[in-house]
Amino acid sequence: MLENFEIDLKAIEMDGKSFSYSLEDSFFTDLEAQDITGGHLDAQVYVKKNAASYELYLHVDGNITIPCDRCLDDMIQPVNADSVLKVKFGPSYLDEGDDLIIVPEDEGKINVAWFLYEMIVLSIPIHHTHKDVECNAEMMKILMEHSDQNFNDEDSAVANDNKVDPRWSDLKNLLNNN
Numbered sequence: 645m646l647e648n649f650e651i652d653l654k655a656i657e658m659d660g661k662s663f664s665y666s667l668e669d670s671f672f673t674d675l676e677a678q679d680i681t682g683g684h685l686d687a688q689v690y691v692k693k694n695a696a697s698y699e700l701y702l703h704v705d706g707n708i709t710i711p712c713d714r715c716l717d718d719m720i721q722p723v724n725a726d727s728v729l730k731v732k733f734g735p736s737y738l739d740e741g742d743d744l745i746i747v748p749e750d751e752g753k754i755n756v757a758w759f760l761y762e763m764i765v766l767s768i769p770i771h772h773t774h775k776d777v778e779c780n781a782e783m784m785k786i787l788m789e790h791s792d793q794n795f796n797d798e799d800s801a802v803a804n805d806n807k808v809d810p811r812w813s814d815l816k817n818l819l820n821n822n
């Protein structure tokens with residue numbers, strides 16, 4: 645499935661070419677995405693050919709499913725992101741993270757799946773939560789109780805910081821049962 649995201653650069657004519665993809669849950673499963681559990685997005689890649697390089701204009705638009713910061717239940721996060729990559733041919737593959745990718749000249753191909761995924765991950769706001777009323781009420785109650793107790797037990801918690809607090813084990817069990 646991820647081989648569908650491979651673009652043959654040598655087949656690009658001077659007037660460039662556009663590619664469209666649908667990113668569904670399987671896209672994130674295939675990439676073994678850690679935090680994104682699913683999604684439904686449209687992606688476009690426009691490849692522009694220059695004299696000695698290519699420019700890839702990437703665009704994604706849609707929704708992903710990620711855990712809420714506050715209650716840890718799944719939430720829907722809208723995504724709308726753009727990115728530009730410069731690609732050149734060279735002796736071997738090189739991605740130094742500065743948006744210039746070197747692709748082996750004898751292969752002449754680039755797979756854009758990972759770049760689309762990276763774009764989506766970078767677009768997620770640092771704080772992402774449900775609207776207040778949509779958070780998992782049961783979980784919020786437990787988290788609230790824990791934060792109160794932790795506040796009151798601050799001194800003893802410092803003294804016992806090598807022991808695992810049994811209340812956190814309870815919470816972990818609860819999460820695992822979800």
Ligand SMILES: [Zn+2]
Pocket residue numbers: 712713714715716717719773774778779780
């Ligand atoms: Zn929530």
